Amino acid sequence: xxxxxxxxxxxxxxxxxxxxxxxxxxxxxxxxxxxxxxxxxxxxxxxxxxxxxxxxxxxxxxxxxxxxxxxxxxxxxxxxxxxxxxxxxxxxxxxxxxxxxxxxxxxxxxxxxxxxxxxxxxxxxxxxxxxxxxxxxxxxxxxxxxxxxxxxxxxxxxxxxxxxxxxxxxxxxxxxxxxxxxxxxxxxxxxxxxxxxxxxxxxxxxxxxxxxxxxxxxxxxxxxxxxxxxxxxxxxxxxxxxxxxxxxxxxxxxxxxxxxxxxxxxxxxxxxxxxxxxxxxxxxxxxxxxxxxxxxxxxxx
Numbered sequence: 001x002x003x004x005x006x007x008x009x010x011x012x013x014x015x016x017x018x019x020x021x022x023x024x025x026x027x028x029x030x031x032x033x034x035x036x037x038x039x040x041x042x043x044x045x046x047x048x049x050x051x052x053x054x055x056x057x058x059x060x061x062x063x064x065x066x067x068x069x070x071x072x073x074x075x076x077x078x079x080x081x082x083x084x085x086x087x088x089x090x091x092x093x094x095x096x097x098x099x100x101x102x103x104x105x106x107x108x109x110x111x112x113x114x115x116x117x118x119x120x121x122x123x124x125x126x127x128x129x130x131x132x133x134x135x136x137x138x139x140x141x142x143x144x145x146x147x148x149x150x151x152x153x154x155x156x157x158x159x160x161x162x163x164x165x166x167x168x169x170x171x172x173x174x175x176x177x178x179x180x181x182x183x184x185x186x187x188x189x190x191x192x193x194x195x196x197x198x199x200x201x202x203x204x205x206x207x208x209x210x211x212x213x214x215x216x217x218x219x220x221x222x223x224x225x226x227x228x229x230x231x232x233x234x235x236x237x238x239x240x241x242x243x244x245x246x247x248x249x250x251x252x253x254x255x256x257x258x259x260x261x262x263x264x265x266x267x268x269x270x271x272x273x274x275x276x277x278x279x280x281x282x283x284x285x286x287x288x289x290x291x292x293x294x295x296x297x298x299x300x301x
Contacts, residue, residue, distance in 0.1 A: 002030050003066060005154055005185045006051065011060030013046055013209070020046055021209040024060070028202075033176070033186040035200035037193075037287075039295050043209040044189045045082055045158060052079065052156075064154065075104055078152035080144060082159045082189075088132035092118065092142055095131060096149065103150035110149070117145045121171060136163040144172065148179060155179060158189040173199060193288040203287070205294060212294050221284040224293060225256035228286075229263055232279035233270065242266050246289045254289055 006028035013021035021043045028034040038044050049055045051062045053069045064073060087095055093114055100110025118124050121141045131139055140163045148155065157176070161169045173195050180186055188200065196203065197217055205213040205220070213220045228246065231237065231253045237245055243255040243266055257263060263282040270277055 004029050004063075005065060006034075006187065007061065007063040007066075008047065008051065009061040011047065011050065011062055012058045013043070013050060013055065014058045019209065021050075024206070024209070024211055026204050026211070026214055028185060028187055030185055031180070031183060032201040033180055033188065033199055035196045035203035036187055036189040036206070037191065037196065037203055037291070038206035039191050042191075042206045044206060046209075047206075048079075048156060048158060048187075048189060052077075075150065076153045078147040078150070078155045080147040080155075080157045080160055082162065086131050086139065086143060086146070088139075089130060091128050091130055092123070092134070093127040096142065096146055099146045100149055105150060113149055114145065117149065120175075121145070137165065137168055140164060141168070144175070148175070151179075151182065151184075153184055155184050155186045156189070157186065159191075160188060161190070161192060169194070191291075193286070193291055197287050205290070207294055213290065217287070218284065220287070220290065224290045225285045227257045227263070228254055228283055228289075229257065229266065230254050230279070230281045230283065231270075231277060234276040234278075237270070237275070238273060240266075240269065242269065246285065247292075254286065256285060 004027035008027070009025045011021055011024040012019065024047065036044050046055065050057045051064065051069060062068065064077070093111065096114035097107060097110040100113065101107060105113070115127065118127055123138060123141060126134060126138065131142065134142070144160065147157070160172055164172060176186060176199065190196065200217060202216050203213070203220060204211060213223055215223070225244070232251055233253065234251065236248055237253050237255065239245070241258060242261045243257050246254040246256055255266070257266065267277065267280050
């Protein structure tokens, strides 16, 4: 097996007497997209800050490419923090060129790359506009460009869709997929479940500083119930030992089948109970319903 790009082992973090991270361990391997999932305040950003040397861990090992992070590794890393850090009184293009120079690019290369990127993300007319005149979503696009402009081998993106509408979220995901296709390893920190199942190879789910799930998307789905069925019906589903009702709202339900139960048998039972079933789709439990199971429905909004 390849050596991990990110290695976290028995990581503990206390703020004063308060434990924030409790014996956390996980690995991120070369070329994968890794989803670091959890609600706000669960410890995701704290872990990343400790990994990057911003916080000093109470205990444990946190390595990037086999050693603690050092500034000399910055050229191979692109970090998009949750709290953005751009010089808002400067123009978009001047800011991007400045950061490109910090990352080792020539001024000409940084300018050419930045102009091409701004065209790609729909901001070609904003190059000479001050950053504080842009919308939050536009500033986010610029910050993302600064993050990826030197083609880093490791991308750490903390809440990358923050401030984005659905169209721009899809644009961001396409850019992430392009970076992965180019060989980058990507860590996405988020509490939004949209696109995670499609985008991520493996995930970790954190709550209150404790790991609640870890593995491939399929392994986590299996851990929390395996086979599920999405159902559209004309009335609420009855309780049954054959399944567990995960969600049931306005005629749209998701159930987890009990071990050894066939989906076809459940459909037969529902029809015999006089329920009109208009849609019956077996699959695997959604990450959103797993998130609800761990956190409760209020955290999904």
